[in-house]
Amino acid sequence: MTATGIGASVRRKEDQRFVTGRGHYVDDLTRPGQAYAYFLRSPHAHAVIRAIDTGAARAKPGVLAVLTGEELAADKVGGLICGWMIHSKDGTPMKAGPHPALAQGKVRYVGDHVALVVAESLAEAKDAAEAIQVDYEVLPAVVDAGATQTSGVQIHEVAPDNTVFRWHLGDKSAVDQAFANAKHVTKLDITNNRLVPNAIEPRAAIGEYDPGSDSFTLYTTSQNPHVARLVLSAFIGIAPEHKLRVIAPDVGGGFGSKIFIYAEETVCLWAAKKVGRPVKWTCDRMEAFLCDAHGRDHVTHAEMALGEDGRILALRVSTIANLGAYLSTFASSVPTYLYAPLLSGQYDIPAIYCEVDGVYTNTAPVDAYRGAGRPEATFVVERLVEVAARETGMDPAKFRKRNYIKKFPHQTPVIMTYDAGDYHASLAKALELADYNGFSRRKRESARNGKLRGIGFSSYIEACGIAPSAAVGSLGAGVGLWESAEVRVNPTGSIEILTGSHAHGQGHETTFAQLVSDRLGVSIDTVSVVHGDTDKVQFGMGTYGSRSGAVGMSAIYKAIDKVIAKGKKVAAYVMEASEGDIEFKDGKFSVAGTDKSVGFGDIALQAYIAHKFSGQELEPGLKEGAFYDPTNFTFPAGVHICELELDPDTGIVAIAKWTAVDDFGVLINPMIVEGQVHGGVAQGVGQALHEGAVYDQSGQLVTASYMDYQMPRAIDLPSLTVGMTVTPCPSNPLGVKGCGEAGAIAAPAAVINAITDALGHEDIAMPATPQAVWRAAQKARMPIAAE
Amino acid sequence: MAAVSMTVNGKAVTGDIEPRTLLVQFLRENLRLTGTHVGCDTSQCGACVVHMDGRAIKACTILALQCERAQVTTIEGLANGAELHPMQAAFREHHGLQCGFCTPGMIMTAVDIVNRKGNSLDEHTIRNELEGNLCRCTGYHNIVKAIAAGAQAMGHGLVAQAAE
Numbered sequence: 001m002t003a004t005g006i007g008a009s010v011r012r013k014e015d016q017r018f019v020t021g022r023g024h025y026v027d028d029l030t031r032p033g034q035a036y037a038y039f040l041r042s043p044h045a046h047a048v049i050r051a052i053d054t055g056a057a058r059a060k061p062g063v064l065a066v067l068t069g070e071e072l073a074a075d076k077v078g079g080l081i082c083g084w085m086i087h088s089k090d091g092t093p094m095k096a097g098p099h100p101a102l103a104q105g106k107v108r109y110v111g112d113h114v115a116l117v118v119a120e121s122l123a124e125a126k127d128a129a130e131a132i133q134v135d136y137e138v139l140p141a142v143v144d145a146g147a148t149q150t151s152g153v154q155i156h157e158v159a160p161d162n163t164v165f166r167w168h169l170g171d172k173s174a175v176d177q178a179f180a181n182a183k184h185v186t187k188l189d190i191t192n193n194r195l196v197p198n199a200i201e202p203r204a205a206i207g208e209y210d211p212g213s214d215s216f217t218l219y220t221t222s223q224n225p226h227v228a229r230l231v232l233s234a235f236i237g238i239a240p241e242h243k244l245r246v247i248a249p250d251v252g253g254g255f256g257s258k259i260f261i262y263a264e265e266t267v268c269l270w271a272a273k274k275v276g277r278p279v280k281w282t283c284d285r286m287e288a289f290l291c292d293a294h295g296r297d298h299v300t301h302a303e304m305a306l307g308e309d310g311r312i313l314a315l316r317v318s319t320i321a322n323l324g325a326y327l328s329t330f331a332s333s334v335p336t337y338l339y340a341p342l343l344s345g346q347y348d349i350p351a352i353y354c355e356v357d358g359v360y361t362n363t364a365p366v367d368a369y370r371g372a373g374r375p376e377a378t379f380v381v382e383r384l385v386e387v388a389a390r391e392t393g394m395d396p397a398k399f400r401k402r403n404y405i406k407k408f409p410h411q412t413p414v415i416m417t418y419d420a421g422d423y424h425a426s427l428a429k430a431l432e433l434a435d436y437n438g439f440s441r442r443k444r445e446s447a448r449n450g451k452l453r454g455i456g457f458s459s460y461i462e463a464c465g466i467a468p469s470a471a472v473g474s475l476g477a478g479v480g481l482w483e484s485a486e487v488r489v490n491p492t493g494s495i496e497i498l499t500g501s502h503a504h505g506q507g508h509e510t511t512f513a514q515l516v517s518d519r520l521g522v523s524i525d526t527v528s529v530v531h532g533d534t535d536k537v538q539f540g541m542g543t544y545g546s547r548s549g550a551v552g553m554s555a556i557y558k559a560i561d562k563v564i565a566k567g568k569k570v571a572a573y574v575m576e577a578s579e580g581d582i583e584f585k586d587g588k589f590s591v592a593g594t595d596k597s598v599g600f601g602d603i604a605l606q607a608y609i610a611h612k613f614s615g616q617e618l619e620p621g622l623k624e625g626a627f628y629d630p631t632n633f634t635f636p637a638g639v640h641i642c643e644l645e646l647d648p649d650t651g652i653v654a655i656a657k658w659t660a661v662d663d664f665g666v667l668i669n670p671m672i673v674e675g676q677v678h679g680g681v682a683q684g685v686g687q688a689l690h691e692g693a694v695y696d697q698s699g700q701l702v703t704a705s706y707m708d709y710q711m712p713r714a715i716d717l718p719s720l721t722v723g724m725t726v727t728p729c730p731s732n733p734l735g736v737k738g739c740g741e742a743g744a745i746a747a748p749a750a751v752i753n754a755i756t757d758a759l760g761h762e763d764i765a766m767p768a769t770p771q772a773v774w775r776a777a778q779k780a781r782m783p784i785a786a787e
Numbered sequence: 788m789a790a791v792s793m794t795v796n797g798k799a800v801t802g803d804i805e806p807r808t809l810l811v812q813f814l815r816e817n818l819r820l821t822g823t824h825v826g827c828d829t830s831q832c833g834a835c836v837v838h839m840d841g842r843a844i845k846a847c848t849i850l851a852l853q854c855e856r857a858q859v860t861t862i863e864g865l866a867n868g869a870e871l872h873p874m875q876a877a878f879r880e881h882h883g884l885q886c887g888f889c890t891p892g893m894i895m896t897a898v899d900i901v902n903r904k905g906n907s908l909d910e911h912t913i914r915n916e917l918e919g920n921l922c923r924c925t926g927y928h929n930i931v932k933a934i935a936a937g938a939q940a941m942g943h944g945l946v947a948q949a950a951e
Contacts, residue, residue: 021822
């Protein structure tokens with residue numbers, strides 16, 4: 001390991017600009033002649049638009065244009081798409097209703113896009129929006145996943161019972177048989193609460209049109225600018241792909257919410273040509289609450305069948321997934337293929353059957369949010385396991401051990417082949433770091449102070465680096481999920497890495513440079529990472545699903561292989577040796593068995609000046625590209641243990657200790673990896689204790705600001721104990737698994753298992769706010785130990 | 788329109804602005820100091836924290852006109868030329884940031900905490916004092932570490948100055 005190579009906690013290169021306020025986020029950019037966009041949004045959850053009168057708004061000062069869905073349709077701008085096809089049990093394709101970027105005839109959730117005002121200033125655009133007259137015929141609305149199919153409300157013509165698909169996975173008859181033979185059955189009804197992603201940077205877009213070249217540029221807060229360009233070109237039809245440049249500069253957090261192709265960027269591009277000026281839109285926080293794709297929102301009934309000896313025989317899960325009012329870009333994949341295939345958890349379960357109904361409601365679209373399907377699966381499995389252990393009188397750690405998968409590769413009954421792991425090792429380390437043996441003493445001590453102490457486990461698994469492309473294609477994905485990279489070595493030996501991955505907090509400028517430093521023996525200071533611009537990077541699939549290490553870096557790895565191979569050819573000419581005798585190590589090309597060697601930088605120069613070889617024998621230059629398609633998903637897994645104390649008199653929960661032991665395979669930069677765990681846990685604790693998007697029955701979002709939706713703050717969280725175990729991933733050259741989502745996947749079950757352990761009963765839902773915990777504590781008030 | 792004048796990062800600045808212009812808009816749009824960010828509409832997130840006359844304020848919650856003749860320091864004015872302020876250096880050293888969007892507000896708040904509470908800050912004090920700043924990336928773990936270390940480093944700076 002070099003000081004800046006793989007495995008070193010290198011301080012981040014990107015931080016210099018961020019700590020000095022010199023980053024360039026989309027809203028920091030000002031384009032010449034820029035005008036400002038403001039969207040008039042629906043105040044109703046469900047209504048027919050009888051008429052829109054924009055006359056008064058157009059006459060307001062500073063107004064350049066007021067545009068509606070009628071004009072959008074007249075210009076033949078296509079609707080937004082969902083790029084993952086799901087087929088129902090009966091073989092019929094999912095029922096996707098139209099999703100125009102500006103409402104056409106109907107609005108379907110509060111915040112739906114009704115009209116766009118473009119003006120000289122944002123204030124003028126907002127003032128003019130107030131003058132737009134919309135004649136609405138308000139319709140009944142439905143917001144709850146569990147109620148929508150029988151509500152009688154019809155949101156889309158194509159789906160009369162608001163059901164997008166009735167999907168299933170697994171062997172139903174094998175599961176039914178296992179349940180018939182079960183010694184014990186554990187049953188749970190679970191609600192996985194709806195969350196709002198809330199990256200602190202709100203979304204933003206600047207659309208720009210150049211009549212000279214008849215081409216568009218979009219500056220946008222995107223996790224995957226190439227996918228945005230593809231969708232905006234091929235499906236929405238804004239411009240041909242080669243006439244549209246998408247730039248995603250510094251992006252202030254995503255967590256999934258910036259994967260999707262939304263109405264706003266579509267409309268800004270279209271409007272830029274119509275008004276002949278760059279059009280800038282910046283989301284305010286209330287708009288973000290209303291319109292960023294939300295996460296989770298499942299209602300589930302789950303059952304686990306146990307045998308004589310506490311072994312899990314089978315799992316039966318039935319889920320209704322709220323997809324909101326329209327299908328967002330990857331909405332259909334989240335509660336299906338990103339969910340049910342993870343229901344085996346870390347356990348050897350012979351039979352699993354899961355059915356999922358995806359449903360429309362009059363709420364914001366729901367799509368991938370940090371973990372995307374996998375947190376929901378882990379919550380189901382880990383709640384069931386914990387309750388099953390309690391019901392059968394077994395220690396929850398021992399119950400898990402008994403059922404852990406021990407041999408790899410392991411084929412689950414729900415698609416996945418786990419390639420590597422050591423679940424016992426993670427648990428053993430977590431038990432030690434958490435001082436599990438001392439828990440009962442600490443519990444007694446809490447009881448003496450009138451507090452209830454609980455401990456909860458979460459043995460999570462996730463599937464990352466979603467690929468290979470042929471496999472995801474067979475499951476319904478509309479795209480391939482490989483990644484691309486190009487390694488450009490300059491004549492002076494400095495290096496540019498062009499990657500299709502995109503960083504919005506992950507630190508790729510550092511970790512990707514570490515890979516180059518490690519492999520080519522150069523300083524990370526001579527390496528630049530170029531990303532987020534479709535004119536610079538040819539194509540890429542972007543960053544989500546913890547894929548940038550396993551897939552993105554593997555593409556770079558492959559391109560570096562080619563650079564080294566080409567360098568050997570150049571070195572052979574330079575040192576007048578046979579190519580087969582050239583070795584590359586520690587930044588030097590040398591002739592085997594001699595003391596002859598030339599540094600990497602000198603070979604780069606020789607490759608470009610091309611004085612030592614003929615251009616007919618060897619092409620000059622040193623630049624190589626690669627597309628990398630993995631052989632399998634990766635399977636990060638680990639154990640998180642939450643120990644907490646709750647006050648039965650106030651319902652306040654204080655996390656006393658958080659222990660995380662994760663197996664992410666090989667670590668590139670442990671400092672950054674631990675940071676990802678910290679952030680993930682905070683979001684998972686947020687889901688368990690604080691966060692929940694609430695719609696009232698009329699469809700108004702009553703949690704539409706930071707004053708109503710409780711984001712975890714510093715005082716709500718403890719410092720975390722983070723440990724690692726390592727089983728290298730055999731499915732990519734680096735042995736990495738991915739770390740971005742683990743914390744958010746593991747944490748909710750650990751918290752709720754700890755709270756229910758403290759309470760002594762299972763009746764608590766997320767978010768376990770002080771009010772909810774207080775009620776639960778009163779319901780079964782435990783005698784405080786009279787010691 | 789109304790005239791406003793103030794000192795920002797040591798430089799006298801003036802502007803002819805709409806009276807409803809917020810300080811954060813004046814900084815970002817008129818002065819092009821885009822390090823001060825806007826993350827919410829309700830003064831909850833703290834991404835816009837700057838110093839006015841030596842105290843931390845949320846620049847989204849004050850009109851630019853209210854800052855007439857004030858001394859304003861933004862994140863761009865914190866470093867001493869190429870040398871990072873000890874709190875900036877501590878955020879980098881302790882990985883106290885990921886996406887960087889909340890970072891300017893966090894750092895300006897952190898410096899203010901040290902100014903009010905001194906150089907030895909315990910974890911509870913730091914977490915409590917961060918009540919007005921949201922971060923979605925870090926889980927605050929490394930921010931807390933960074934502020935404790937940055938506070939110490941600011942103290943060493945004072946000792947060094949006193950010794951000179």
